[in-house]
Amino acid sequence: MKKVVVTGGSGLLGKWVVKEFVEQGYEVVNGDVKKPQDPLCQTKIIDLKNLGEVYGLLQEADAVVHLAAIPVAYSHANEVTFQNNVMSTYNILEAASGLGIKKVVLASSESSYGICFAPERFDPKYVPIDEDHPQLPEDAYGLSKIINEETAKMFHRKSDMQVVSLRLGNVISPEMYSNFPGFIHNSAERDRILWSYIDTRDAGTACRLAIEKDGLGAVELNLAADDTSMDIKSRQLMSEQFPNVTDFRSDLTGYESLLCNKKAKKLLGWKPVHFWRDNV
Numbered sequence: 001m002k003k004v005v006v007t008g009g010s011g012l013l014g015k016w017v018v019k020e021f022v023e024q025g026y027e028v029v030n031g032d033v034k035k036p037q038d039p040l041c042q043t044k045i046i047d048l049k050n051l052g053e054v055y056g057l058l059q060e061a062d063a064v065v066h067l068a069a070i071p072v073a074y075s076h077a078n079e080v081t082f083q084n085n086v087m088s089t090y091n092i093l094e095a096a097s098g099l100g101i102k103k104v105v106l107a108s109s110e111s112s113y114g115i116c117f118a119p120e121r122f123d124p125k126y127v128p129i130d131e132d133h134p135q136l137p138e139d140a141y142g143l144s145k146i147i148n149e150e151t152a153k154m155f156h157r158k159s160d161m162q163v164v165s166l167r168l169g170n171v172i173s174p175e176m177y178s179n180f181p182g183f184i185h186n187s188a189e190r191d192r193i194l195w196s197y198i199d200t201r202d203a204g205t206a207c208r209l210a211i212e213k214d215g216l217g218a219v220e221l222n223l224a225a226d227d228t229s230m231d232i233k234s235r236q237l238m239s240e241q242f243p244n245v246t247d248f249r250s251d252l253t254g255y256e257s258l259l260c261n262k263k264a265k266k267l268l269g270w271k272p273v274h275f276w277r278d279n280v
């Protein structure tokens with residue numbers, strides 16, 4: 001496998017994913033609405049809502065990593081977020097299927113579990129949250145991610161395409177660790193994401209492994225570091241912010257992540273190696 005198209009390769013995560021593939025010897029094409037500040041590969045300016053343009057972008061590609069999206073709830077009108085994220089993903093999968101591409105990675109999100117952007121915060125059913133936890137969004141962004149995961153399953157049934165949907169925790173690039181001292185001692189900060197994070201470099205490795213592995217079908221994987229982003233132990237975080245949650249699915253004795261990453265480790269042979277505690 002030689003040529004990989006990365007959509008959104010000019011963005012916060014995308015530039016690190018591009019870097020990962022380039023450094024591992026792949027031919028990479030970035031499809032985005034803007035060019036990156038420090039280009040590492042060819043960039044094509046693309047409207048992913050236009051299926052014809054997507055077909056052109058994916059010509060001769062062996063695999064696709066689809067990261068491009070409106071990345072949060074409420075930055076745009078709800079229907080704009082939904083339409084953009086759902087149709088761009090549908091077009092990527094439709095064109096990949098039509099061109100015979102058999103490996104796709106999608107950027108999904110922990111926000112699909114619903115807590116992150118809910119108008120009124122609610123409790124997780126249990127922690128750590130794994131991929132079987134109910135997805136209960138009340139926002140167009142979280143809903144778009146669920147639709148995309150279901151679209152992935154449909155295309156797998158239709159064409160046997162392997163589609164790995166990565167439910168990303170809060171994406172953190174190396175320079176962002178300088179912000180951590182401002183919140184790591186306040187449990188009320190970042191409670192909506194259960195204090196999760198994932199380093200862009202570890203996410204890039206996961207994207208590559210998800211392309212290189214075979215036989216995964218259509219699967220959803222949480223992607224998070226092994227620890228929380230806080231200097232408060234996980235049990236204390238839960239008791240302070242979610243005192244009504246009593247279902248603990250693992251022993252929480254230290255700073256363990258509350259977004260379970262065991263499935264990604266098992267299926268991809270992946271493990272995170274970049275942690276905020278090594279940088280702060």
